[in-house]
Structures are given as structure tokens and as C-alpha cells.
Amino acid sequence: MDTVKTVLKDIPKFAVVGHPNKGKSSIVSTLTRQDAVSISEVSGTTTQAQGFTCSVDGVPLYELVDTPGFQRPRQVLEWLQQHVNNASQRAEAVQAFLSEQQGKENSRYKDEVELLTPIMAGAGILYVVDGSLPYTPEFEAEMSILQWTGQPRMALINPIGGEVYVEQWQAALSQFFSIVRVFDPMTANEQKKSALLSAFAELHEPWRKNIEQALERLQDQQAKLDVQSAYLVAECLSSILSEKQHIKVPTQFVESTLKKQLSKQYQQALRTYENQCWQQLQSLYALTRLQTHAHQLEADFPDLFDQSSWYLFGLDRKKLVGLSTAAGAASGAIIDAGVGGASFMAGALTGGLVSGLASLAATMKTDGLKIKGVPVAGKQLSAGPVKDPAFAFVVLGRQLDFLDVISTKNHGDRVAVAVQERGMSHRLDRLSKKQQVQLTRLLHKASKGLSQSETGQLAELIGLLRHSVG
Numbered sequence: 001m002d003t004v005k006t007v008l009k010d011i012p013k014f015a016v017v018g019h020p021n022k023g024k025s026s027i028v029s030t031l032t033r034q035d036a037v038s039i040s041e042v043s044g045t046t047t048q049a050q051g052f053t054c055s056v057d058g059v060p061l062y063e064l065v066d067t068p069g070f071q072r073p074r075q076v077l078e079w080l081q082q083h084v085n086n087a088s089q090r091a092e093a094v095q096a097f098l099s100e101q102q103g104k105e106n107s108r109y110k111d112e113v114e115l116l117t118p119i120m121a122g123a124g125i126l127y128v129v130d131g132s133l134p135y136t137p138e139f140e141a142e143m144s145i146l147q148w149t150g151q152p153r154m155a156l157i158n159p160i161g162g163e164v165y166v167e168q169w170q171a172a173l174s175q176f177f178s179i180v181r182v183f184d185p186m187t188a189n190e191q192k193k194s195a196l197l198s199a200f201a202e203l204h205e206p207w208r209k210n211i212e213q214a215l216e217r218l219q220d221q222q223a224k225l226d227v228q229s230a231y232l233v234a235e236c237l238s239s240i241l242s243e244k245q246h247i248k249v250p251t252q253f254v255e256s257t258l259k260k261q262l263s264k265q266y267q268q269a270l271r272t273y274e275n276q277c278w279q280q281l282q283s284l285y286a287l288t289r290l291q292t293h294a295h296q297l298e299a300d301f302p303d304l305f306d307q308s309s310w311y312l313f314g315l316d317r318k319k320l321v322g323l324s325t326a327a328g329a330a331s332g333a334i335i336d337a338g339v340g341g342a343s344f345m346a347g348a349l350t351g352g353l354v355s356g357l358a359s360l361a362a363t364m365k366t367d368g369l370k371i372k373g374v375p376v377a378g379k380q381l382s383a384g385p386v387k388d389p390a391f392a393f394v395v396l397g398r399q400l401d402f403l404d405v406i407s408t409k410n411h412g413d414r415v416a417v418a419v420q421e422r423g424m425s426h427r428l429d430r431l432s433k434k435q436q437v438q439l440t441r442l443l444h445k446a447s448k449g450l451s452q453s454e455t456g457q458l459a460e461l462i463g464l465l466r467h468s469v470g
């Protein structure tokens with residue numbers, strides 16, 4: 001028990017302070033990777049200091065304290081100035097201020113007390129300003145108070161609406177803070193987050209070791225997440241591409257209705273696999289709040305069976321034909337595409353290519369979508385799997401686009417997810433020719449289901465196709 005307590009007590013702690021509505025809570029959320037932090041466009045939402053710990057596998061690494069903003073810094077500074085004779089007493093004056101106010105029922109300086117308490121208890125300071133608004137001397141009072149605490153401190157310029165005044169801020173801030181950095185909690189990537197953590201290590205020597213360990217653990221976790229998420233996507237692809245649905249044919253039936261029902265059932269099953277995969281990715285990356293955006297995401301992201309969107313995710317015809325031929329998967333699917341075998345291949349391979357939607361629609365064979373065969377009473381009618389490589393690449397492209405968004409989303413960025421379609425052709429360039437053919441072969445095989453080792457191979461290739469890689 002004691003050791004755990006010691007570890008918890010010793011982790012570096014930083015109080016995130018500043019004016020209201022400058023992105024303090026967003027920074028806490030992004031850097032602790034926690035969705036539990038309240039972020040609001042309504043200023044004054046945070047009324048109490050609240051600590052959030054960044055942990056990996058239950059091991060606490062560091063803590064950030066979210067605080068209300070300064071409300072009356074000038075009055076507080078005046079009070080402090082009246083209670084010191086010389087600079088050596090400044091920290092004591094801040095402590096005296098806290099002691100006096102803490103006893104009061106309705107202190108006018110409630111917010112200042114909330115934000116100064118963790119600092120005087122030993123926390124470092126992260127002072128947050130908005131780089132899109134000009135610096136004014138008004139801020140000097142709060143910066144002075146922070147300086148008076150004597151605690152290690154760093155300033156973060158959050159370019160909420162742009163970087164127009166960043167230089168001006170830098171000049172002013174560097175007089176009060178040993179380190180000044182620009183940090184955007186919405187868009188910062190892993191590298192920027194790591195760079196900021198490294199700066200924390202510079203701030204106060206006794207924290208260096210913990211921060212370096214934290215950095216290592218976070219990088220390690222990131223690498224594990226990359227592997228796990230690619231495996232999730234590989235499993236999802238395998239499920240979608242091998243899915244079959246059956247329907248019993250009654251003695252009395254209307255053929256078209258029966259087929260429609262089966263087709264609907266089949267499509268729904270595939271959508272469910274996609275949705276489950278997305279949910280799993282969200283929980284893997286601990287983006288629990290995104291769950292509440294699920295409906296919006298579904299509304300924005302084209303439906304899997306919206307054929308007009310397939311060109312966004314799939315491969316162009318030339319690439320598809322080339323790869324399928326090399327993978328030995330071209331056989332029925334592409335040649336039967338309704339364009340006529342030889343001429344289609346010739347057309348595809350001698351240039352004259354139609355890119356995008358038209359080419360994909362021409363290539364796409366919707367066997368699994370239309371139900372083959374005539375229903376016979378007492379027998380089963382079945383749908384799926386879709387064996388067309390074009391469809392496999394569409395499914396893969398969709399999952400990759402989603403994975404890219406989820407795996408790079410900051411916790412402090414609460415804007416609903418918008419999936420950017422990046423297209424498969426560009427991604428495939430990251431693979432060697434041999435790997436591209438291997439991928440095509442695996443996708444083709446997926447209609448019969450993949451073995452565990454094949455799923456592993458697919459996952460490895462998926463890892464290489466991610467946007468965040470390379």
C-alpha cells in the first residue's frame with residue numbers, strides 16, 4: 001500500500017491556469033488522454049480545481065489539475081503587495097493569502113484560491129493564453145502572482161483562432177516563464193505532445209526521470225495500440241468479406257420480396273460488423289465521449305452500400321486489374337464485369353482510363369449484393385460473400401479512413417468526428433509491389449474466411465497503410 005502511495009505522491013503534478021476560456025480544460029484532456037474533463041464554450045464552467053491523472057495500464061505517470069480561470073488578479077496582487085517587505089517573502093505572502101481566504105465562507109477570490117492551492121502544495125504551473133488575441137498589460141497581474149509562488153512554470157500559447165499575436169505573447173511571457181511553447185490541444189499530434197512532455201522534464205530537475213519514463217510508457221502504449229487496432233480492422237474485414245446470410249423459402253412466396261428481404265438482412269449484417277469495429281476502435285483509444293456522437297458519424301459517413309461513395313474509398317481500375325491479375329484473383333470477378341472480358345482487360349491496361357466512380361462501378365460485380373439463383377420452396381436462399389476485389393478494397397479503405405481519424409483524435413478535441421476519405425491508391429504506394437499483391441491475395445481469400453496467421457499478416461499490412469505511418 002505504502003509503495004503505491006509513494007508512487008502516486010511522487011508523480012509530477014501541474015496546475016493548468018489562465019484566463020477563462022483559453023483552452024485549459026482542452027489541454028488537460030489532450031495531455032492526460034481523458035474524456036472525463038469537461039470542456040465548454042461557456043466560460044466559468046470549471047469552478048473547482050480537479051486533478052486528472054495520465055496513466056498507462058493503471059500506472060499513474062503525471063497529473064494535471066484543471067482549474068477555474070483568474071477572476072480578480074489585480075486585487076489579489078494588490079493584497080499580496082501589501083503583505084510583503086521584500087522579494088524573499090513573496091511565496092509566504094501567497095500562502096498567507098490562501099490561509100486567510102480559505103477560512104472565509106464566501107470569498108470573493110474563490111477561483112484564485114482554487115487555482116493557487118495546488119500550486120502552493122507543490123504543483124508546477126502551465127499558464128495558458130490565447131495566441132489569436134493581443135497581449136495586454138492586464139495579464140501582468142496574473143503572471144506576477146504566478147511568479148510570486150516561486151513554483152516551476154511554463155507558458156503555453158494556444159492558437160485558438162490563429163497565431164497572429166504569438167510573437168508578441170512570446171516576448172511578454174518569457175519575462176515571467178522559463179519555458180514558452182505554442183501548443184494546440186485540438187490538433188497536436190503524438191510528436192507535439194511528446195515534445196511538450198519533454199519540456200516538462202526541463203522545467204524541474206526532480207521530475208525529469210518520471211517524465212522520461214512517462215514518455216517511454218506512452219510511446220510503448222501507442223505502439224501497442226497501433227498493433228491492436230490494425231488487428232481489429234483485419235478481423236472486421238475478414239468477417240465482412242466472408243459473411244453469408246440465409247433465408248428459408250416458404251411454400252408461398254413472392255420472389256422479389258424474398259430477395260429484397262435477404263439482401264437487406266445481408267447488408268445489415270455487414271454494416272453491423274463495421275459499426276462494431278468502430279465502437280471497438282473508439283474504446284481501444286479511450287474515446288468514450290465519441291460514442292455519443294455515433295449517430296452523427298453514421299449520418300455523415302457514407303453508408304457502406306452507398307455505391308456513389310465507393311470511388312472515395314476504392315482503387316482505380318487500372319491498379320485493381322493489375323493487382324488482381326498478379327494475385328491470381330482476377331478470374332471471374334473482374335472479367336465478368338459486364339464490359340466483356342478481353343476488351344475490358346485491354347481497355348483497362350492500355351490507358352484510356354476512367355478514374356473514380358465510373359471505373360469502379362464498371363469493375364464492381366455485385367454478386368453478393370444481388371441474390372443468385374431461383375428460390376425453391378422448402379430450401380434456403382443465400383446471399384454473400386461478395387468476392388469482388390473492388391468491394392474488398394472499398395471495405396478496407398473505409399476502415400482505414402476511420403482508423404486514421406480515431407487513432408489521431410485528441411481527447412481535448414470534442415468536435416464530432418468527420419472522416420476524411422483518403423482513397424486507397426495513394427495508401428497502396430506505401431507497400432512494396434510484393435506486399436500489394438499479398439494484400440490483394442489475402443483480401444480475395446477473406447471470402448472463405450482467414451486463418452489466424454493470415455489475419456495477422458493482413459493486420460501487419462493494414463499497419464503499413466495507416467496515414468500516421470510514414
Ligand SMILES: Nc1nc2c(ncn2[C@@H]2O[C@H](COP(=O)(O)OP(=O)(O)O)[C@@H](O)[C@H]2O)c(=O)[nH]1
Pocket residue numbers: 019020021022023024025026027038039040041042043044046158159160161184185186414
Ligand atoms: N478552435 C479551437 N478551439 C479551442 C481550442 N482550445 C479550446 N477551444 C475551445 O474553446 C472553448 C473553451 O475551451 P476550454 O478548454 O473549456 O477552456 P477553459 O475555460 O480555459 O478551460 C471550448 O469550446 C473549446 O472547444 C483550440 O486550440 N482551437
Ligand SMILES: [Mg+2]
Pocket residue numbers: 024025026038039040045046066067
Ligand atoms: Mg475549463
